[in-house]
Amino acid sequence: xxxxxxxxxxxxxxxxxxxxxxxxxxxxxxxxxxxxxxxxxxxxxxxxxxxxxxxxxxxxxxxxxxxxxxxxxxxxxxxxxxxxxxxxxxxxxxxxxxxxxxxxxxxxxxxxxxxxxxxxxxxxxxxxxx
Numbered sequence: 586x587x588x589x590x591x592x593x594x595x596x597x598x599x600x601x602x603x604x605x606x607x608x609x610x611x612x613x614x615x616x617x618x619x620x621x622x623x624x625x626x627x628x629x630x631x632x633x634x635x636x637x638x639x640x641x642x643x644x645x646x647x648x649x650x651x652x653x654x655x656x657x658x659x660x661x662x663x664x665x666x667x668x669x670x671x672x673x674x675x676x677x678x679x680x681x682x683x684x685x686x687x688x689x690x691x692x693x694x695x696x697x698x699x700x701x702x703x704x705x706x707x708x709x710x711x712x713x714x715x
Contacts, residue, residue: 586671601674608678612636616686629684629692629711630659636683637661657691657714662698663707670701680709689713 593603616624624632630653637649647666653659661680668676677696684692691714698704 586669589671589675600671604671604674605678605681608675608680609682610678611675612679612682612686616683624683624686627687629687629689629713632683632687633659633661633680633711636679657712659711660697661709661711663709664705666700666707668700668707670699673699673701673707676707677709680711684711684713687713 589604589607590600592607593600596603627635630651634651637651640647640649644666647663647668649661649663649666651659651661663676673696677694680694681692684694691712693710693712695710695712696707697710698706698708700707
């Protein structure tokens with residue numbers, strides 16, 4: 586988080602925008618070659634379910650899950666994770682990039698709840714034209 590803030594400062598960019606771009610770049614780097622083609626046949630819910638399965642391999646805290654609410658809508662709660670605003674922005678960018686890789690139309694990612702705003706957990710709303 587400190588590195589992301591420092592890089593944004595040096596570049597003269599707003600931290601949130603820089604962090605979202607960093608999250609998008611991380612997701613883009615993680616999904617390469619033939620996997621990029623496979624992702625195009627998945628829904629945003631399906632790709633996020635696969636990606637959240639790797640959460641514990643990257644982070645030692647927190648539990649990220651995907652809850653399918655209905656056609657074209659999912660909630661992605663992140664519980665027990667001591668996040669900072671810059672981290673939440675990177676996660677939002679990461680979800681945006683993964684969702685866009687599915688080629689789903691009308692995709693939107695909204696960070697609805699945030700521990701940085703005194704909520705008990707972070708949660709994102711993922712919507713697309715189902």
